Amino acid sequence: MSANEMDEVHAVTAAAAQAVQEERVSAAARDGLDVLLQQALRSSLVPSGCQAAFEVLDDISHVQEKKMVVLTISSYLFRLVVMFHFTADAATRAHFARLHNVAAAEMSEQALLDAIAECGNLCCGIFNRELGRYFPHLGMSTPNVIDRQCAAYLQKLNCAHLRHFAIDLAELPESPRFHVSLCVSAYAPLDFAVAAEEQVDTTGELELF
Amino acid sequence: MVNAILLVVLGAVLAGLPLSLLWLRQQRRAQRLIDAGQLELVRQQAQEALARQEQQIQAHEQQAQQERLSAQRLLEEMRHESETMIGQLQSQQSDSFSRVKENCDASQDTIAKLLGLVRTFERWHDDMNVLIAHNRDMHRMNDEFALIVNQVIIVALNASIEAARAGAHGRGFAVVAQEVRDLAQRAEKLSKSYRANLYQNDLITTTTFQDLQAGGKMIMGAVIGLDLINKKTRDTLAEAA
Numbered sequence: 001m002s003a004n005e006m007d008e009v010h011a012v013t014a015a016a017a018q019a020v021q022e023e024r025v026s027a028a029a030r031d032g033l034d035v036l037l038q039q040a041l042r043s044s045l046v047p048s049g050c051q052a053a054f055e056v057l058d059d060i061s062h063v064q065e066k067k068m069v070v071l072t073i074s075s076y077l078f079r080l081v082v083m084f085h086f087t088a089d090a091a092t093r094a095h096f097a098r099l100h101n102v103a104a105a106e107m108s109e110q111a112l113l114d115a116i117a118e119c120g121n122l123c124c125g126i127f128n129r130e131l132g133r134y135f136p137h138l139g140m141s142t143p144n145v146i147d148r149q150c151a152a153y154l155q156k157l158n159c160a161h162l163r164h165f166a167i168d169l170a171e172l173p174e175s176p177r178f179h180v181s182l183c184v185s186a187y188a189p190l191d192f193a194v195a196a197e198e199q200v201d202t203t204g205e206l207e208l209f
Numbered sequence: 210m211v212n213a214i215l216l217v218v219l220g221a222v223l224a225g226l227p228l229s230l231l232w233l234r235q236q237r238r239a240q241r242l243i244d245a246g247q248l249e250l251v252r253q254q255a256q257e258a259l260a261r262q263e264q265q266i267q268a269h270e271q272q273a274q275q276e277r278l279s280a281q282r283l284l285e286e287m288r289h290e291s292e293t294m295i296g297q298l299q300s301q302q303s304d305s306f307s308r309v310k311e312n313c314d315a316s317q318d319t320i321a322k323l324l325g326l327v328r329t330f331e332r333w334h335d336d337m338n339v340l341i342a343h344n345r346d347m348h349r350m351n352d353e354f355a356l357i358v359n360q361v362i363i364v365a366l367n368a369s370i371e372a373a374r375a376g377a378h379g380r381g382f383a384v385v386a387q388e389v390r391d392l393a394q395r396a397e398k399l400s401k402s403y404r405a406n407l408y409q410n411d412l413i414t415t416t417t418f419q420d421l422q423a424g425g426k427m428i429m430g431a432v433i434g435l436d437l438i439n440k441k442t443r444d445t446l447a448e449a450a
Contacts (some may be wrong), residue, residue, distance in 0.1 A: 072419035074427055081416050139427030141419035142334075144341070147348075150412035153405075157416055 005036040021160040024186035028163050032194035036130045044123035057164040063179050069120040072141040074129050077188045086118045095175045113146045117143040134192045160186040313443045320436045330425030337418030358396045365390035
């Protein structure tokens with residue numbers, strides 16, 4: 001068998017594995033995960049009283065951010081990897097300075113990184129808490145920063161559901177367009193539905209855990 | 210004369226009628242009267258019957274007394290058996306409580322040891338940081354290697370230009386310069402491939418270790434839940450004992 005034939009076999013095998021993965025997550029579960037992540041983002045990334053517009057992107061190859069804050073929420077049924085794309089530029093610094101009520105000039109490079117990681121931590125904490133209503137045993141990692149170029153290889157994580165969001169803050173035109181990715185790996189059939197009354201902005205206090 | 214006789218007969222008949230009625234009534238009364246001998250006989254019979262009945266009553270009373278004593282003995286035996294059984298049950302319950310408490314204590318001990326798993330998860334976290342730092346070093350070295358390769362490509366290009374200037378004398382040198390350039394381009398391709406692999410490595414390493422860390426927290430949460438249940442069981446046993 002030639003090298004090209006081997007590559008074709010590998011491609012077919014990978015596509016079949018991908019199809020099996022995708023079948024494990026029901027449409028309702030995909031919608032539920034998207035809704036819960038958007039609610040968590042509204043409660044963490046968006047300043048209070050500000051409206052956020054979410055757009056679903058099929059492709060993020062054009063996104064020019066430099067880094068990603070990565071967090072994982074794990075269960076024995078699935079693994080959720082949430083990635084917050086960012087560039088440590090002036091607009092990002094101004095946004096997180098406003099979010100933390102400090103002057104942008106006073107925010108050092110490390111403080112900015114910490115603020116973005118903390119924002120991701122808060123977002124995933126809310127996401128984790130809301131998911132806990134449907135799945136009893138969950139755990140959440142601490143945040144890590146990796147290069148944005150790693151996002152080109154997300155399919156290597158055997159993801160059953162991959163969703164990219166772009167977030168615009170219409171009332172704050174100077175804020176950058178944020179990009180967040182959700183990658184779900186399922187180890188068992190995943191099916192749950194977020195009830196309509198749950199689909200509201202939850203700004204409750206985080207539980208200590 | 211006949212009339213007189215008739216009158217006498219009629220008188221006699223009329224006089225005899227009430228007398229006969231009286232005589233009949235006396236006869237009936239005499240029949241109802243019991244003579245003294247008979248009465249004495251009846252009295253004796255009644256006394257005998259009364260005596261028999263008294264004897265029967267005494268016999269019944271004795272029997273009842275015996276039955277009452279027998280029932281009392283039976284009741285006493287049953288009470289004794291019940292007390293013995295209650296004592297045994299209390300003893301068994303106490304033993305069961307002791308065993309359950311021992312099991313709870315053993316579970317507590319195991320749970321306390323399991324809570325020590327957190328150190329393992331911290332170790333994994335430290336290992337992950339070492340791996341990420343190692344990957345970062347490899348990125349830095351690969352970037353440096355890419356810079357060198359770019360420099361070699363520029364040098365090879367310059368060498369080709371210089372060889373062309375040298376004309377026929379530089380022909381051999383041009384071949385060498387081209388070889389160096391080809392090698393540098395292959396090295397550049399390899400460096401890009403290596404960089405892509407390093408990014409994949411970063412992603413897989415980070416997400417895998419985060420999965421371990423999150424899984425560790427999930428396990429710790431479950432163990433803490435078990436600990437709470439075990440403590441509640443111990444408290445309930447302590448209240449029941």
